[in-house]
Amino acid sequence: MNIWSALILTLQLASVSTCILLFISIPLAWWLARCQTVVYRGIVEAVVALPLVLPPTVVGFYLLVIFAPTTLLGQMWLSVTGHTLAFSFSGLVVGSVLYSLPFVVQPIQAAFTQFPNKLLDAAAVLGASPTQRFFNLVLPSVWRSVLVAASLGFAHTIGEFGIVLMIGGSIPEETRVLSIALYEYVEMTEYARAHTIASILVIFSFILLFCIYVARQKIDRH
Amino acid sequence: MLFRLFVIVYIALLVAVPHALAVTKDTTHTASNAPQTTNTSPTEKVRIAVASNFKHTLEKIALLFTRKQKNVQVRVSSAASGALFAYILNGAPFDIFLSADSVFPRRLEQRGIALANTRVRYAEGQLVLLFARHVEKLATPFAPPLLLRPEVKHIAIANHHLAPYGRATLETLHALGIQHAVQSKIITGNNIGQVNHFIASGNAQAGFVSMAQILQQEKLPPHWPVAPGLHSPLQQEMVRLTKRPIAVAFWEFMRSDEVRSVIYSSGYR
Numbered sequence: 227m228n229i230w231s232a233l234i235l236t237l238q239l240a241s242v243s244t245c246i247l248l249f250i251s252i253p254l255a256w257w258l259a260r261c262q263t264v265v266y267r268g269i270v271e272a273v274v275a276l277p278l279v280l281p282p283t284v285v286g287f288y289l290l291v292i293f294a295p296t297t298l299l300g301q302m303w304l305s306v307t308g309h310t311l312a313f314s315f316s317g318l319v320v321g322s323v324l325y326s327l328p329f330v331v332q333p334i335q336a337a338f339t340q341f342p343n344k345l346l347d348a349a350a351v352l353g354a355s356p357t358q359r360f361f362n363l364v365l366p367s368v369w370r371s372v373l374v375a376a377s378l379g380f381a382h383t384i385g386e387f388g389i390v391l392m393i394g395g396s397i398p399e400e401t402r403v404l405s406i407a408l409y410e411y412v413e414m415t416e417y418a419r420a421h422t423i424a425s426i427l428v429i430f431s432f433i434l435l436f437c438i439y440v441a442r443q444k445i446d447r448h
Numbered sequence: 449m450l451f452r453l454f455v456i457v458y459i460a461l462l463v464a465v466p467h468a469l470a471v472t473k474d475t476t477h478t479a480s481n482a483p484q485t486t487n488t489s490p491t492e493k494v495r496i497a498v499a500s501n502f503k504h505t506l507e508k509i510a511l512l513f514t515r516k517q518k519n520v521q522v523r524v525s526s527a528a529s530g531a532l533f534a535y536i537l538n539g540a541p542f543d544i545f546l547s548a549d550s551v552f553p554r555r556l557e558q559r560g561i562a563l564a565n566t567r568v569r570y571a572e573g574q575l576v577l578l579f580a581r582h583v584e585k586l587a588t589p590f591a592p593p594l595l596l597r598p599e600v601k602h603i604a605i606a607n608h609h610l611a612p613y614g615r616a617t618l619e620t621l622h623a624l625g626i627q628h629a630v631q632s633k634i635i636t637g638n639n640i641g642q643v644n645h646f647i648a649s650g651n652a653q654a655g656f657v658s659m660a661q662i663l664q665q666e667k668l669p670p671h672w673p674v675a676p677g678l679h680s681p682l683q684q685e686m687v688r689l690t691k692r693p694i695a696v697a698f699w700e701f702m703r704s705d706e707v708r709s710v711i712y713s714s715g716y717r
Contacts, residue, residue, distance in 0.1 A: 294649050296582050296650035300650075310651060312652075313635045391638070395636060395646070395652075396638075397635055410607065413534050413609075413610055413638075414534070414610065
């Protein structure tokens with residue numbers, strides 16, 4: 227086992243997942259912030275928040291069962307990506323996106339909700355289209371919150387363990403991320419290597435969270 | 449006010465429900481045994497760490513044991529032998545350790561964690577090449593070439609650092625001369641139980657598990673027992689970690705003829 231390859235794989239997984247998360251979360255958060263129907267909004271908010279309370283084993287179990295190559299969805303996944311969802315990098319990305327979704331959606335939604343309606347109305351009066359209003363007015367003013375949300379999603383993906391353990395299959399340079407490598411070293415009582423990985427994770431996560439909280443204070447001051 | 453009431457009810461439930469369950473358990477026991485004596489002595493627990501391949505067999509044995517001994521509870525923890533070894537090294541409270549090999553028990557004995565002269569062979573494991581149900585039925589008497597076929601995308605094996613069955617699997621692939629050919633298909637489960645689940649759920653098309661895991665399924669899946677000469681024998685040994693009387697009793701029971709016949713009929717040699 228190589229710690230470096232596990233580290234690089236973990237960073238790859240977190241980066242890819244964060245990009246996909248931003249693509250999903252920004253429109254979703256905007257819709258949630260604007261939606262007036264209490265029931266629809268409640269349903270979507272609850273679904274987004276589910277991974278906060280569900281054990282990762284639930285998500286892992288459903289992914290394994292629903293995307294098994296014997297099922298229709300599994301067949302579709304196989305024909306699109308060329309490999310099964312389980313035991314593949316793309317499978318881990320799907321799991322991470324599901325599992326980190328609330329961490330990205332919620333901060334962005336909060337920022338959108340706080341955005342004053344008056345400004346939007348003023349922009350509309352001046353002739354800005356809805357897309358112009360969103361991209362030229364809203365997004366530039368909440369970029370710090372988006373950055374915080376992306377960092378949270380990134381950090382949370384690095385800390386992911388349960389889903390990867392269930393659907394990963396521990397393939398080097400494919401699905402054996404840092405948390406899994408650490409778990410296996412501990413079980414093999416190779417504590418020196420386990421310490422190396424654990425300390426990398428602690429230091430990295432601390433620095434990331436420190437940056438996030440400093441950024442948050444700056445948002446609050448604005 | 450309402451919140452406080454809720455908290456009180458919640459705590460009451462936490463205390464009352466396990467108690468109520470314990471009472472109903474006792475009454476089910478008393479239905480078959482002597483009525484008054486069951487509640488007087490507290491239940492004793494024997495805690496057993498078992499290699500995943502033997503878990504189902506141990507549960508059968510535990511049932512026999514609890515039928516013989518009154519007020520005994522058998523607590524079973526299962527994982528890969530190497531994982532259990534690490535837990536025990538770190539002071540996990542087990543009475544008996546049933547390993548899938550002789551290496552881990554011997555190491556515990558050498559370190560003085562297992563009691564001296566308690567290391568005994570209880571079974572010889574049988575490695576099996578298992579195929580998922582949707583893979584075509586085995587027409588050939590010699591199955592390993594099927595592993596090279598393109599429709600077998602993933603071959604699940606147990607982590608060879610932790611699971612003796614994983615070690616035997618690698619030896620087998622080596623002896624067959626196909627370890628390089630199948631290298632890219634191999635996925636690793638933490639223990640033989642996860643390997644079985646990967647195949648049963650259809651995510652892996654083939655894998656190496658123990659005969660006992662196959663025999664406990666209702667409808668036999670397509671499988672091929674690995675010929676004995678292909679890997680070093682899976683001599684499964686147990687050790688005792690405490691001197692508690694209940695642990696001694698279970699350890700003795702494991703060596704009885706009754707248990708031995710259960711073990712043989714469960715897929716061990």
